[in-house]
Amino acid sequence: MARTGKAVVCRELNKPVVVETVEFGAPKRDEVTLKITACGVCHSDLSATNGTIPLPPPSVLGHEACGVVEEVGEGVTDLSVGDTAIVSWIPMCGKCKYCAMGRPALCDVAASATITLPDGTSRITDSSGTPLNHFAGVSVMAEYATMHRDNVIRIDPEIPAAAAALVGCAVMTGVGAALNTAKVQPGSSVVVIGAGGIGLNTIQGAALAGAERVIAVDLEDKKLGFATEFGATHTINPSTDGDPVAKVMELTGDGADYAFECIGLGSTVTQAYNSIRKGGTAVVVGVSNLAETVTLGTFLIPFQEKVLTGSMYGSARPREDFPKLLDLYKANRLKLDELVTATYSIDDAPQAFDDLQKGANARGVILF
Ligand SMILES: [Zn+2]
Numbered sequence: 001m002a003r004t005g006k007a008v009v010c011r012e013l014n015k016p017v018v019v020e021t022v023e024f025g026a027p028k029r030d031e032v033t034l035k036i037t038a039c040g041v042c043h044s045d046l047s048a049t050n051g052t053i054p055l056p057p058p059s060v061l062g063h064e065a066c067g068v069v070e071e072v073g074e075g076v077t078d079l080s081v082g083d084t085a086i087v088s089w090i091p092m093c094g095k096c097k098y099c100a101m102g103r104p105a106l107c108d109v110a111a112s113a114t115i116t117l118p119d120g121t122s123r124i125t126d127s128s129g130t131p132l133n134h135f136a137g138v139s140v141m142a143e144y145a146t147m148h149r150d151n152v153i154r155i156d157p158e159i160p161a162a163a164a165a166l167v168g169c170a171v172m173t174g175v176g177a178a179l180n181t182a183k184v185q186p187g188s189s190v191v192v193i194g195a196g197g198i199g200l201n202t203i204q205g206a207a208l209a210g211a212e213r214v215i216a217v218d219l220e221d222k223k224l225g226f227a228t229e230f231g232a233t234h235t236i237n238p239s240t241d242g243d244p245v246a247k248v249m250e251l252t253g254d255g256a257d258y259a260f261e262c263i264g265l266g267s268t269v270t271q272a273y274n275s276i277r278k279g280g281t282a283v284v285v286g287v288s289n290l291a292e293t294v295t296l297g298t299f300l301i302p303f304q305e306k307v308l309t310g311s312m313y314g315s316a317r318p319r320e321d322f323p324k325l326l327d328l329y330k331a332n333r334l335k336l337d338e339l340v341t342a343t344y345s346i347d348d349a350p351q352a353f354d355d356l357q358k359g360a361n362a363r364g365v366i367l368f
């Protein structure tokens with residue numbers, strides 16, 4: 001059945017988000033409706049509101065959530081009403097070339113379902129009956145969300161909702177960049193540029209992998225404080241410490257084994273590349289705007305055999321990785337509760353976006 005409830009809507013670019021009462025359509029074949037219990041406010045949501053991520057309004061935001069299955073559509077046999085689940089913002093169709101290669105983060109269906117469900121339509125209508133876009137193909141910053149069952153990963157219901165929600169984006173993206181994409185080795189040295197939600201998780205992923213030195217770079221001392229709590233052994237604030245590449249060279253001798261760019265700027269991608277040693281790996285995790293480019297000196301490229309790669313959703317295999325990350329949390333090896341530095345009601349969503357822009361939180365979470 002269709003349900004009504006509140007949702008956080010981006011109506012117009014560069015305007016504050018608004019909370020509206022909308023209608024959530026009933027799940028069709030292979031779909032489920034979740035009652036959302038917690039939703040993280042991620043930088044990508046903010047990037048959608050200012051056009052950095054070119055997914056057009058009007059849309060219901062949110063892509064990092066935990067919820068309880070409220071209704072299942074025809075053909076859904078492996079999820080039941082009452083199951084607790086985390087949302088994966090890639091649907092992992094299981095059939096395309098990339099899913100078949102074991103790289104579902106690159107799923108072709110996910111790449112085409114960015115503002116609708118995989119069938120190309122919306123399950124959300126506003127009070128005038130106009131369909132709204134599904135940001136990131138899910139739209140979970142709302143009291144309910146109807147989505148494809150391939151976006152839904154059942155989890156242990158004992159995990160606190162706010163902690164579980166963050167696994168669906170920030171934790172998977174950051175920890176996955178270190179563990180899955182770069183495969184950080186024990187004893188290595190790692191640079192993480194940008195200590196926001198993703199950067200902090202890249203830092204804790206590198207620490208979890210046994211990196212000996214984890215160097216966090218950020219312009220804000222408050223974020224560098226968080227970075228230290230999440231496993232950074234050294235911090236660099238370029239506004240007081242000067243050129244971060246020179247500082248990394250001072251600390252490592254010939255450059256770090258790995259560098260992660262967690263901001264989304266060409267200039268910091270160049271810094272990441274220049275911070276690694278010969279044969280090292282630089283990973284771009286941050287999502288830039290479409291116009292951003294990166295400049296590298298070409299002469300040394302063959303001589304240094306460095307690797308520059310991207311990391312999409314931490315090279316996630318959500319069905320395998322989400323339960324693994326939650327096991328690490330239960331074993332006190334992964335910090336999730338500590339990421340949540342503020343919680344909000346859905347009515348306070350505009351404040352949550354303001355706080356995100358100001359860098360006030362490790363992560364702000366809307367609780368329902
Ligand atoms: Zn996100």
Ligand SMILES: [Zn+2]
Binds near residue numbers: 092106109
């Ligand atoms: Zn696929």
